[in-house]
Amino acid sequence: MSVLKEKIAQANFQALELILGAQPRLVDVxxxxxxxxxxxxxxxxxSAPAIEWDRMCGPHRNGIIGAALWEGIADDAAHAxxxxxxxxxxxxxxxxxxxxxxxxxxxxxxxxxxxVENTSAGNRAxxxxxxxxxxxxxxxxxxxxxxxxxxxxxxxxxxPVLRDAVRASGGIDIKGIISKAxxxxxxxxNRTIASTSLFLRALLEPLLESRGDxxxxxESVRFLVAADQFFLHGIMxxxxxxLMPAAGLEYSTVVTAMARxxxxxxxxxxxxxxxxxxxxxxxxxxxxxxxxxxxxHAVPDxxxxxxxxxxxxxxxxxxxxxxxxxxxxxxxxxAIANTLEMQQICVTSNNDVQIPAMDFAGAPVGIDIRKxxxxxxxxxIDTAITHKQGGLIGAGQVRAPMACFEQALKAFAGRxx
Amino acid sequence: MMPxxxxxxxxxxxxxxxxxxxxxxxxxxxxxxxxxxxQWEPPAQGDAxxxxxxxxxx
Numbered sequence: 001m002s003v004l005k006e007k008i009a010q011a012n013f014q015a016l017e018l019i020l021g022a023q024p025r026l027v028d029v030x031x032x033x034x035x036x037x038x039x040x041x042x043x044x045x046x047s048a049p050a051i052e053w054d055r056m057c058g059p060h061r062n063g064i065i066g067a068a069l070w071e072g073i074a075d076d077a078a079h080a081x082x083x084x085x086x087x088x089x090x091x092x093x094x095x096x097x098x099x100x101x102x103x104x105x106x107x108x109x110x111x112x113x114x115x116v117e118n119t120s121a122g123n124r125a126x127x128x129x130x131x132x133x134x135x136x137x138x139x140x141x142x143x144x145x146x147x148x149x150x151x152x153x154x155x156x157x158x159x160p161v162l163r164d165a166v167r168a169s170g171g172i173d174i175k176g177i178i179s180k181a182x183x184x185x186x187x188x189x190n191r192t193i194a195s196t197s198l199f200l201r202a203l204l205e206p207l208l209e210s211r212g213d214x215x216x217x218x219e220s221v222r223f224l225v226a227a228d229q230f231f232l233h234g235i236m237x238x239x240x241x242x243l244m245p246a247a248g249l250e251y252s253t254v255v256t257a258m259a260r261x262x263x264x265x266x267x268x269x270x271x272x273x274x275x276x277x278x279x280x281x282x283x284x285x286x287x288x289x290x291x292x293x294x295x296x297h298a299v300p301d302x303x304x305x306x307x308x309x310x311x312x313x314x315x316x317x318x319x320x321x322x323x324x325x326x327x328x329x330x331x332x333x334x335a336i337a338n339t340l341e342m343q344q345i346c347v348t349s350n351n352d353v354q355i356p357a358m359d360f361a362g363a364p365v366g367i368d369i370r371k372x373x374x375x376x377x378x379x380x381i382d383t384a385i386t387h388k389q390g391g392l393i394g395a396g397q398v399r400a401p402m403a404c405f406e407q408a409l410k411a412f413a414g415r416x417x
Numbered sequence: 418m419m420p421x422x423x424x425x426x427x428x429x430x431x432x433x434x435x436x437x438x439x440x441x442x443x444x445x446x447x448x449x450x451x452x453x454x455x456q457w458e459p460p461a462q463g464d465a466x467x468x469x470x471x472x473x474x475x
Contacts, residue, residue: 008474253474329446333453341456370475373467376458406467413470 004251004416008370011251012347015270016366018245019254019311020350021120024238025171028115029129029163031155032107035115036097036126040090042073042083047105047304048093048259049266049276053084057262057299059141062390063106064091066143070151071108095257095268098244099126100236100304103139103386104262111151112159116174116237118245125240129154129162132227134392135289141390153219161220164210165203172202174238177231178313179352182363187321188235189305189314190382190395196231200224232305239307246270253412254347255367258310258379258400262302262386267404269369272411279403284385286396287327293393298385301398306381312350312365315380315397316342320355320363324382327395332357338380339364345371345379369412372405 001009032039039045044067046060053061065080068089074080083089094101101107106128113126131137131150138147166172178188181195188195211217224230240257247256252270259266266276281300288294308314318324318335325335339355342364349362367379378399385394433452435442442454461467 002473004473005475331451333451337453337455370471374460374471374475376460376462377456402462406461406464409467409470409474413474417470417473 007251008253011249011271012254012366012368015246015249015252015254016347018121018249019242019366020352022175022242022245023119024116024174024241025119026114026166026174026234026237027117027171029112029159029166030115031109031159032111032113032126032128033109035113036099036107038097039109041071041109042088043090043092043109044068045092045094045097045099045101045105045107047101047103047261047302048095048257049261049264049278050093050096051261051263053091055263057302058388059104059262059299059302059386059390061141062143063104063138063141064089066138066141066147067106067108069143070138070148071110093259093261094304095240095259097126098124098240100240100259100307101128101139102130102233102236102305103137103303103384103392104141104390105304106138106141110155112155112162114234114237116234116241117171118241121245123241123244125237125244127233127237127240129159130227130230130233132223133229136391140386140392157216158220158223161207161211161216165206168206168210169203172199174234175352177202178235178238179354182313182317182320182353183356185321185323187314187317187324187382189232189308190324190327190384191321192230192232192235193228195235196228199231199234235313236305236307239311239313242311243307248273251416253369255310255369258306258381259304260301260306262299265301265401265404267369267400267408269408269412272408272415275411277404277408277411279401279407282398282401284383284394284396284398285328286385286394287329288385288394290393293387297387297393299388301381301383302386303383305383306400309379309381310367312342312346312353312363315382316346316365317353317355317363318380318382319357322357328397341377342380344375345377369405369408372402373409376402378402378405
């Protein structure tokens with residue numbers, strides 16, 4: 001083996017030690033302005049990669065304007081647009097602020113954030129709390145008066161209730177929740193009902209301890225019990241926290257972030273720092289929730305939620321979540337074949353995430369750009385389908401575009417060869 | 418002399434693994450057949466520059 005290949009092998013081994021050795025814990029819930037690095041009262045974050053205002057997809061534009069109205073930064077939509085164009089409202093990707101956002105990923109100063117600490121490395125990552133179920137949410141790029149009221153309730157009631165309970169818990173072990181949830185039929189991206197249930201179980205005693213029989217607690221519990229996908233955002237923040245220590249690791253070819261903005265798909269690679277490698281995002285194949293909706297209404301692939309695939313969950317372990325196959329008219333054989341395929345592009349397997357239907361095989365983890373280019377196998381991502389004008393309209397799966405990995409490989413060769 | 422043609426009778430329950438072009442899998446799915454598709458492409462899609470890089474890096 002050449003010296004260069006040996007250095008890459010060592011760096012990738014170290015990257016996987018950092019990722020798999022991470023211990024992500026939910027330690028706090030707080031407004032973005034208080035905890036997110038670089039956050040300001042007039043900053044609005046969106047799902048990565050960065051993109052100019054006039055090239056943004058509908059859900060991003062609507063969501064950013066909605067957040068500006070909700071925060072009281074702008075008087076109306078036209079005013080918000082003027083402020084954005086003048087630079088008076090700063091727009092930036094969540095990833096550039098150690099955060100991740102599902103769907104449009106809209107995060108503003110007052111947004112309650114889940115604070116996840118990777119206690120192995122001491123770094124923190126953040127994600128907005130889930131708005132709950134429903135097709136019309138700010139995260140899907142929709143805003144109106146009712147959505148604004150719900151966001152205010154989350155900021156004023158739910159956020160503080162969760163904050164008190166999470167602090168009283170002494171921190172909630174997210175890695176343990178993921179391990180159990182995968183054995184209960186979650187792939188931890190399009191299906192998180194098991195992980196959400198396990199999270200609520202961990203939170204039950206601290207909720208009662210911290211808030212007793214207050215009306216705010218009852219309201220919050222009613223919301224949480226109805227929100228099947230609530231903990232996806234906690235898993236996303238955990239994934240980001242797990243991957244951050246590997247970012248910037250010299251000679252490593254492991255992917256440290258994947259994200260989509262509805263126009264472009266982007267990846268970051270450990271040995272190439274914070275540079276994004278982008279290509280046009282693909283269309284999501286799957287089930288549309290109403291017969292009147294089809295591909296012509298959908299925006300291409302959108303959201304930071306594929307940070308879950310970046311740590312080997314979601315589309316990488318479809319075999320763990322048979323129900324998710326319903327979105328793509330799939331079957332168990334195909335789900336297993338997909339997971340075996342993902343093994344071919346990963347550095348190793350994760351024994352903390354075992355797939356019962358594959359004799360408890362560990363999940364594929366550590367996407368290696370060299371293997372992606374060599375095999376022609378693009379990462380498979382479970383994801384939602386969003387309407388061009390905003391709103392959730394379906395769910396399914398999508399491939400990352402190969403061009404991102406080819407560009408990254410060329411940049412890697414240029415830097416290290 | 419007329420050319421002979423062989424007739425193949427397929428079993429009622431097909432078990433199909435499709436490798437490469439997904440169009441063939443899609444066609445069978447449209448006929449309600451169960452297909453397991455395996456994505457396959459030539460290494461680096463045959464790109465000589467990328468293949469050279471892979472030789473050095475992998």
